[in-house]
Amino acid sequence: MQATHDDLTAELCGRTVLVTGGGGLIGSRIAAHLREVGARPVSLCRLDAYPLSAYRLLFGVDEDDADFAVGDVTDAKLVRRLVADCDYVIHAAALADVAACTRHPMNAITTNVIGTQTVLDAVAACERVRRFCYVSSASVYGNGNRDERPACAETRSMRQLLEAVYGHMPPCFGESAVLQPLSVYANTKLWGEFQTALHLAQVGTSYAIVRYFSVYGDPQTVKRGSHSWVVAWFAARAALGLPLHLNGGGHQVRDLIHVDDVAAGTVRALVAPRAHNETVNLGTGHATTIRQVAEQVQQHYPRTQFMETPMPPGDPQGGYAAIGRMRHLLDWQPAITVEEGIARYTAWLQRTPQAIPDWLRQTAPA
Template sequence: MNVLVTGGAGFIGRWVVKRLLEDGHQVWVLDDLSNGRRENIADLESHPGFRAFVHGDIKDEGTLEELFRNQFSICYHLGASINVQDSIDDPRTAFNNDTVGTFYVLEQCRKHNVKMVFMSTCMVYDRCTDEKGITEEHPIKPASPYAGAKIAGENMVLSYYFAYGLPTVVIRPFNTYGPFQKTGGEGGVVAVFLKRKLSGETLNIYGDGTQTRDLLYVEDCARFVVQAGYSDAVNGHIVNAGLGRDISINDLALMIVQDPKSIQHVEHIHPQSEIQKLLCNYEKATRLLGWKPEVTLEEGIRRTEEWIASTNLI
């Protein structure tokens, strides 16, 4: 198939592109490099199935019209603003990228009858209150403009399924980590902690550290994302993916450094948008896609640390 990946030079996007190429598809990548890095896909661009990297913006309708002449079968829409604090500081950019930009991509999918897989986020959910985990029917709570813009995007994506019969699916991966994730302030907690450990720095925990996260290894996530595009069973659905195990940030820090003296608690930068407990119930993904995670948290952390230690890219 001909496939478009928006945000394909980003952390998760890079692994989605790799998976699609391995599955034998022709892949185009659209990315404005505001979050992504060209280096993320440098080793993939020589693959015979890699057709083009387009440095462009999902809000540029001319760029999209030109791209969609390639008769795509699927559009994996991962291009987005992704940082909660950035969305609080600058809600306009988050809304324009995550809601308006999604609308522009959707319009091209409708015009050319291209399936859209929309990458949403677990950050749309209210805190978990059930040890069975968060299902897709769990209450949502837009605790940040990022979450609000993603919910708006989700609703537009699903509206095109119901109004036009366009095949669309909303996917909500939980906190994803692994090689190629940024290790600076805008990176995920695992990457940030590992980088600080390897640099001999103290691990800083926002707030009291009792907040929990369900951490999904990136190759498991990419497999889920790609599979959602292949299957008609999930069209018109919202589908979660996670490890099905949560861990407190305090316990995660200890798992990584094994030394309480190397950990300190600092004032939370956005306590109003913190979600105290995130735990994924991925039964629907198993039922509809046959998907389940394969990489344990311990193994995923080991692989990620090995990658960070081996590269000066980030």
């Protein structure tokens, strides 16, 4: 059930779409996907998470492009001007690093709460906008509710298989689950979900909320002091001959979804009729432990060693996505397996060794 360019083009061809956070990994890939289906993406981004050269090299950003605005989502005048000329809005801008949000909660509140409200105000005031898509996160589920775990396994044999592989039944997160955020970042994303529904329902503007699971894929690169982006971290460390840190033993479960798939799913949520005023997971429906990710990376770097390290604050045990609702609402599902995605990433890193930051290189053995 893959969305084709034809059915997307029918609505998006010739339309203008604002993508906040359009200079980052996900935002730039969403913008590229929009161009493929005939839309005109307009991007807004601060371009301050990486050196400017990295944005150009890794994400193909041209800050001099007339359709690229360098600025902040808290700048109400700028946001109103950009939204006024758009048919659709995808709000992907966020301080998305869990560790950074924990260290600097006021920064998280400024970008993820005040910034979101600024965008919502502009959208609510613009009659031209056909739908607003809010990018949320599976982190709103926290560690899940044990009583809800068996519901997502389709058969008894599947439940038995999961228990045999993981030693327990990993949480399967459905959109109607009790939400139990465990971090500052998750709190801000949950606020954005409720505020989107509250604010836009008052003016009758269509919206869709997408909950991203663990997004990975080239050209994702690591940030100092972060424990997010496990595939990028493990591949970069393995390439340098550094051990892979398994926080808490690496037993946390993630649903890894490739950035190409998450971009396609987000664009699909922007136009799918059944996604009107709905919340939908964007995941694969497959559970992968952090240790399994390390083992997959080790296949491409056979000399890689593992090191068990303490669990950082705000790092959930995690789970995987229930995707029945996604299939129904979007008439779509991801196509890239974890094995394929990790192979793509390690191949890209071998072709692009300069993507490994100097500060990480300095920690490598001589």
